[in-house]
Amino acid sequence: MSQVFDRRTIVVLVLLAAAAILVPAMNMLAAPGSAFHLSDHLVPLLGKYLAFALLALSVDLVWGYCGILSLGHGAFFALGGYAMGMYLMRQIGARGVYANPTLPDFMVFLNWKELPWFWYGFDWFPFAMLMVLLVPGLLAFVFGWFAFRSRVTGVYLSIITQAMTFALMLAFFRNDMGFGGNNGLTDFKDILGFPIQAASTRVVLFVASAVALAGGYLLCRWIVTSKLGKVLVAVRDAESRTRFLGYRVEHYKLAVFTLSAMLAGVAGALYVPQVGIINPGEFAPANSIEVVIWVAVGGRGTLAGAILGALVVNAGKTWFTGALPELWLFALGGLFVFVTLLMPKGILGTAEEWWERARRKPKAGVAPDALPSAAE
Amino acid sequence: MNAPVTPTLLYLDNVTVSFDGFRALNALSLAIDHAEMRAIIGPNGAGKTTMMDVITGKTRPNEGTALFEGSYDLTSLDEADIAQLGIGRKFQTPTVFDMHSVEDNILLALKDDRRPFPTLFSRRTRLERERIDALLERVRLTGHRHRKASELSHGQKQWLEIGMLLAQEPKLLLVDEPAAGMTDQETADTADLLRDIAKTRAVVVVEHDMTFVRDLGVKVTCLHEGSVLAEGSLDAVSADERVIEVYLGR
Numbered sequence: 001m002s003q004v005f006d007r008r009t010i011v012v013l014v015l016l017a018a019a020a021i022l023v024p025a026m027n028m029l030a031a032p033g034s035a036f037h038l039s040d041h042l043v044p045l046l047g048k049y050l051a052f053a054l055l056a057l058s059v060d061l062v063w064g065y066c067g068i069l070s071l072g073h074g075a076f077f078a079l080g081g082y083a084m085g086m087y088l089m090r091q092i093g094a095r096g097v098y099a100n101p102t103l104p105d106f107m108v109f110l111n112w113k114e115l116p117w118f119w120y121g122f123d124w125f126p127f128a129m130l131m132v133l134l135v136p137g138l139l140a141f142v143f144g145w146f147a148f149r150s151r152v153t154g155v156y157l158s159i160i161t162q163a164m165t166f167a168l169m170l171a172f173f174r175n176d177m178g179f180g181g182n183n184g185l186t187d188f189k190d191i192l193g194f195p196i197q198a199a200s201t202r203v204v205l206f207v208a209s210a211v212a213l214a215g216g217y218l219l220c221r222w223i224v225t226s227k228l229g230k231v232l233v234a235v236r237d238a239e240s241r242t243r244f245l246g247y248r249v250e251h252y253k254l255a256v257f258t259l260s261a262m263l264a265g266v267a268g269a270l271y272v273p274q275v276g277i278i279n280p281g282e283f284a285p286a287n288s289i290e291v292v293i294w295v296a297v298g299g300r301g302t303l304a305g306a307i308l309g310a311l312v313v314n315a316g317k318t319w320f321t322g323a324l325p326e327l328w329l330f331a332l333g334g335l336f337v338f339v340t341l342l343m344p345k346g347i348l349g350t351a352e353e354w355w356e357r358a359r360r361k362p363k364a365g366v367a368p369d370a371l372p373s374a375a376e
Numbered sequence: 377m378n379a380p381v382t383p384t385l386l387y388l389d390n391v392t393v394s395f396d397g398f399r400a401l402n403a404l405s406l407a408i409d410h411a412e413m414r415a416i417i418g419p420n421g422a423g424k425t426t427m428m429d430v431i432t433g434k435t436r437p438n439e440g441t442a443l444f445e446g447s448y449d450l451t452s453l454d455e456a457d458i459a460q461l462g463i464g465r466k467f468q469t470p471t472v473f474d475m476h477s478v479e480d481n482i483l484l485a486l487k488d489d490r491r492p493f494p495t496l497f498s499r500r501t502r503l504e505r506e507r508i509d510a511l512l513e514r515v516r517l518t519g520h521r522h523r524k525a526s527e528l529s530h531g532q533k534q535w536l537e538i539g540m541l542l543a544q545e546p547k548l549l550l551v552d553e554p555a556a557g558m559t560d561q562e563t564a565d566t567a568d569l570l571r572d573i574a575k576t577r578a579v580v581v582v583e584h585d586m587t588f589v590r591d592l593g594v595k596v597t598c599l600h601e602g603s604v605l606a607e608g609s610l611d612a613v614s615a616d617e618r619v620i621e622v623y624l625g626r
Contacts, residue, residue, distance in 0.1 A: 227483070228496040234473045234484055241471045244432060245544060246459030246490045255492045 003225040004218070008304050013214055019046075020210040024203045043202045044274040049314050050209035051271035054216050056294045056310035057303060058263035061220050063292065064301030065229065066256050067236030069154075072161030073264050074288035075168050076136035078278065080265025082172075083135055085185035085278040086119060087128035088196070092189050105187070106180045116178045125192060132269040133262045140261030141254065148250035148257075153239070162285045169283030184279025191273050202274070209270045213307070216263050220303050223256070232256060293336045299346025308348055382446045385410045385578050386431065386548055391440030393426055393602075400426040401437065402602035408548065413574035415589045415610075416582045418599035419623050424582045425468070427599070428550050432465050433458040444548070460490060464546035468553045470533035474526035478517050478536060481525050482508050485540035507543070515539035515569070531562040538569065548578040555588040567591035586614075586624075598623060 023046060026038040055077050062068040094101040098108040102115055121127040143164060147157055175181035194201045223229050234242045235249050243249050272278045281287075291310075298309020313335070320328040343350045386408040393401040401423045408414055416424055429435035430442055433455045442450040448461055459465075473481050486504055489495065512518045515535040520528065525536060534554055541549050551570065555563040567588055570579055574594075583589050589596060589610060596613045598605045600623070606616040613619055 223496065226496050227498040228492060230476060230480055230484055231492075231495055233475055237473055237475055238471050240455075241467070241473065242484075243455045244459055244465045245485050245540070246456050248454075248456040248490065252492050 004221045008302070009217070009221055012217055012304050012307065016210050016214045016217075019050075020207045023206055027199065027203055040199050040202065043199070043206050045318065047202070047206040047209045047274040048271060049311050050206070050213050051267045051274065052291075052294070052314055053307040053310040054209070054213045054267035054270070055264050055291055056298070056306040057213070057216055057220060058260040058267065059291050060295045060300060060303055060306035061223070061263070062257055062260045063295060064303070064306070065224050065236065066232040066253060067239075068253060068257060069158045069292070070161045070257070070260075071158045071285065071288045071292060072163075072165040073261070073291055074285075075161075075165035075283055076140060076261040076264035077268040077271070077287075078165075078168070078172075078280075078282035079136045079139065080132045080268030081272040081278040081282060082179060082185065082268075083122070083128055083131040083265070084269035084272045085188075086122040086131075086179075087125060088188040088191060088273060089185050090119070090123035091191065092187065095189055096187070104180070104185070106175075106183065107178070110175055118178065129269070132265050136261040136265035136268075137258050140258045144254045144257040148253045151250070162288070165283050165288055166285050169280050169285075172280035172283060180279070182280060184277055184281075185272075186277040186279075188273065188276060196273055196276070205270070205274050209274070212266055212270055216266070217303060217307070219263075223259075224303065228252070290332070293332065295346075297335060297339050297346055299348035299350075302346070302348050305346045305348035309346060312347065382407070382443060384408060385412075385445060386580075387441070387443040387446065388427070388430070389441040391427075391430055391437045391442060393423075393430060393435055393437050399602050401430065401440075403440070404599075404603050406597065406604065408578050408580060410547070411574065411576060411578055413570065413579040413581065413592060413594040415592055415594055415596045416580060416599060417584070417586075417589060417596060417613075417623065418605070421601075422599040423602040424599055425552065426602075428465060428552060428580075428582070431458075431550060432463060456490065459544065459546075462545070462547035463550065464541035464544045464548070465550045466534075466537050466541055466552055466554065468556065470530065470537050472525040472528075472533050472536050472540065474524065476525055477522050478525055478528070479508060479512070479521040481536055482511050482539055482543050485543035487543070487545045511539045511543055514542070531558050534558065534562075534566070535569075538566075538573075542573065546577060548580065549573065551579060551581045553583055553585075554581065555583060555585045563588055564591060586610075 023038060023043060026036050027040065027043050030036040030038070055073065059070060059073050062070055089104045092104065096105040098105055100108050103112060107115070122131070147160060152160065171177055172179055173182050179185065188196050190196050191201065194204075224232070231242065231247055231252055235252055239249055268282075294309040294313045295306045296309070297313055298307065299305025313332070316331070317328060320331055339346060345353070384407040386406070388404055388406040391401050391404045392399065404423065404427060406427075416427070418424055426435060430437050431450060433450060433453050437451055444450050444458075444461055444463065450458060453461070473484065476484070483500065483504070486507060488498065509518070512521055515538060517532060517536060517539065520532065525533065528536060538551070538554070554566050554570065558566060563585065570581060571592065573579055581592065595608065596610045597607045598613050598616070598619050605622065606613045606619050614624060
């Protein structure tokens, strides 16, 4: 277990713990107007960033460690979000515009007489949470079963993951699907009996996001430091070598892809109550590509870099879309090109390299790490 | 399990593989005994690599029989199954896990439960540590155990890959051009190592370097256009008129 808690891991956990304490304290204890006060609208915004960070983490697990470049993880995120949204819709009850105690407003509007079977059970929180894990997990399992068994790899796999999320987007846009069509699910009232707009609920959701992110991070660390993690890296770097050693590569890919989809589902479930809406736009192929950019910017194959990248890029996005909205996409594209060309190890990898170099400098004169002698 | 059809370890009979009409293997028949070492020679395109692909499950033959230990039908198993049966394969260009340490390369190759969940919970045992030590010693990489495999020289990578094959505890090793790109000394050392391995396991070596084949001092099979052209001692094979014609040159 000692391998799990390296220096980087401890830094991540300490920072998350600090955020989980400071954000509530600054929001609820510091007097409004003081320099330390965090206004109410910032809490869910920061919580949203943490949900995105968890999504980025799930992508880094499959891409950074197993070489599966998924451009469809937004679909798993959205499905987790929809499962949470369905629970929140059922909590509205008779408080909707049409005051129907069982049917959500959009169903009354569509003249539906009864709840479709797949909405059953979603009024019960534990069932909804189970679905947050199972629905993305099952989709990833079925998708991965066919894709990995047929040995679809590289860019072909990336393209079919894009097709998957695009197909789901089109399906969810249809009213007949029973998920609110293009409006999606919104107008949520409360979660577990607490008003969803209340500042205290927002704080709890933020802390829950920080805890989920820390848990997801530890889970991923445990996996990548295990022997299974070594096999994943082996698959990434020399797939056929791994296969000829007797490892059934497709089973490893399937296991890690399914787990990653479940993490993305949890991220979606945390995202929805904090932004107050889930609609088919979340399935947009561009969203999934953006996640990959976060990971690349932060540092692929480092886990911590994925978190950092998600936070940095999203904070940048918030600022940019406020200050220079029309330039955001150019900035994002430029950032991706810049990082790919000049910082292939991302922010984290580059920063750590600088740190190492700066630390070594005072010991000038010491020979660099024993170089392999040419004679060997 | 059916009773063994043949007492030989590896038995190929009438194996044919065609790609778009081109016959990479043409009714190839070959038998390898337990703990036998065999050198396979032949010009480019003779079907040497395709033969290895058939044995390791990478390519399915269009017709023919491929049996391991007389009872396992290699044509119906995949690479992972065949590797677990005890057939190890070394590629022509050394293929190791560059980002892992030398030690971890061996660890991943050690014979063990290959399923994902047991692998997730696997902890290195004392026995495994001793196995790794012994194997590193054997392929002379003990001093490099903590280095990344990518930092090794070409010859060291070849040896590391052979070490990984041994870690699998295979009954049959398929070794594709182990001497390629090696110095004379390394080539001689590799021949020694392979001869030593062949005391307990069957080894099939594909090689172009005739000095190396002579060093091995084993039975030689010459392939040409997908089938066996000549078989016997190196001297007998190199004296064969047809072998001189297609391969050795006059």
